[in-house]
Amino acid sequence: PSLLDPKKLNDEKEKINYTNIPAELAWEMNLPLPDNYEFVFLTGMLSGHSALISFFRKCELNCFLHTTFCHMHYRYYDFYAFLQNKQFNVVAYSQFSLSYNMKDFDKFFKLIDKKIPILFLVRDPISRLKTGTNHPIANPNSIKDLNLNTNVYDVFKNKMYVGDFGKNFCYSEEPSMKYLPRWIINDILFQTSLINFLRYRDIFYLDMEEIKPARAFDTMCDLADKFNFKKPTDKHFFEGIINGDLIGFIPLNFYANKKNIIKNDDVVYKDESSIYILISSFNHVEYYKQSKEYINFTKEFFDHPLKYENLGIFLKQQEFERLKKDNSLFDATKKYLNNFVEALEERIELERAKLFKEKDVLNYFKENKELRLKLKNILDKELVHIKKYRPDIVASWKYYQEFEKMCEELDGESEIKQIENNSN
Template sequence: MFSTSPNDAKERYCTHYMYLNSNIDQYAINISELNIPNFDKFLNLLDPNAQIICGVRDPIGILKHNWGRDWTKVSRNYPRDFNLTYDYRNYIEFLTHNKKTEIKVDFEELNNGVFILNFLLRYFNQDKIYYLDMNSIIPENAFKTLDFLARKFSFTPPHIEKQSFFKIQEFKGYIRYLFPITLYANKKDINNRLNPEIDPLNSIAITLDRPRQNEQINIIKLVIDDDLSNDIALYIQKEDLEKLTNDTQFFNAVKEYLHDFLFEIKKIDKQNELMMMKEKEVLSIFASDKALASKFLNIFQKEYQHLEQNRPDIINSWKYYQKFKNNDFT
């Protein structure tokens, strides 16, 4: 089991302690930020000889992600429920990437939530660390990697029937910040103008979400049968699906609305991919600011000293970091 982490060090410790002393026999503690009060005490109370899986990634790719995304999307300012009269283009506007005209380098943020490996190493037995390059868990490699890790660290391996879940791209555009949202489909809303009044009791709920374990039925392939189904699901109760399929006109209207909505999501996702910052843009920033490049070189060398000593193969596989180290900013 993997648990989300409270934003208070004591509460976080108590939560983990509770889970570790329950009947859960497989549990992982995530450490991905430092800027929490009394976090040093939290780290000192952990078992220094615990087995550790440490995810690492080409730092130029990390900066591309950190600098290039529109993090205002996290605020999620939009209605979570809608009906067939709602203009889904409002959701598409939310999903649209806003390319930054100026990059603000926040070293405090980077040192507290991104480049934290060197700080954490002092709290643990470094011989117990297994480095996992992020390329090992991209969709085409994820299932095989998790199967290997399960056998290496003695947790339950992923089941072959769940292989489709490993095709999900967590940071595919901004849909991770949009979903879940719920369409309340009602016959009275067909062909009507905007009617913001939602009638949940007399409507059929269809939830747009990421694919996950769910007792409801995923009907996305009844609406749009392509690779979008790797990243999006349409969940509906079995009895509601039966009601829809027994009313052909209503079902066709719902499918048409959802198909058009999903088609626009797919289109904006492709547009976003073209607009998102690329590694070459990060290198270009360093090319125009040698003092900034020198500062980051010091950060990277300190951050990855232990990794370079123990897994030089990972360091050497990082294409853009190698270009950065060699002053090749092309």
């Protein structure tokens, strides 16, 4: 139990309250998180959480989510600081954790004790694993800063994909099914187990299909009614994609500088004479709250609509005006950006040809019995809650249903139970 009365701690008029108790001490004293949040958002990795959080922020929700693996007490410290503000706050959890410390894991969720609804974003497990297998990862050796003389084809040579687990991510030049087992672990596939840690379980399930471009705007309007936040108005924004084919290539920093024209070198000049241009996507700029500072000037540089509508060329207003005044620099920048986009589109087609589909994942399980049974046992445990309360969502998961049928045909009930007993 908490060593202090949480009701008094939330009152800033009290001498001792959340604003003057250090987070580290609060954790040791089992103090619940400050109650300044409106709902809890749960999600598994590979389920579209980045898109949904960008939608939240567009609706003026203040949503904080860890995107690195860390121990639960560090997660508590960050949420403790985050909840000191008085905005419309959302406590978000995704499986970026080290859940082997079950004691701290249990404690963290017990300290989220406000009686409020919980939104749980879910997705067909086989589609999640397909995305994991195809998942790109930031390559520390990739080119991040461009200039007028950067070879556009060199920019795209360093796209990498997630490899195996270890102290650091292993990099792979192309997707590989041999890395599929890294995603089939309890921590990543938690659902029912995660819910069981919570004190209050008013769960509202949302399938990822509902936040895809064709449905996202209507879905957010419905969520606004249910969770009492501001309804969206910019329908075009919700038709965008935060990752998609552009992930792994952008964002990039482009520095337009006349020195590169005069000297014809490939040095990236970042001095006062340089004009900074952000090559990114609409949703990415919104996600990182850059939209108020950077304006999309894509139409100024291209004479035709881009194939990837979500791609944008962003500048500060005063920087664009400065660039526009220098005709030779503007023309050189426009020419470079057109060559850049042409090379980007070519490279995306090459990368798309490498990607696996759900059918490839199912075929891999068909040939790998031990891994198939491992996934089967995890999902039998973790999908109990959603099967009970939202069987319609589970029934809509085409590839999961195919996986279930495969297991039934290849393994039979007795063998699956034997594997489960051995793992227990």
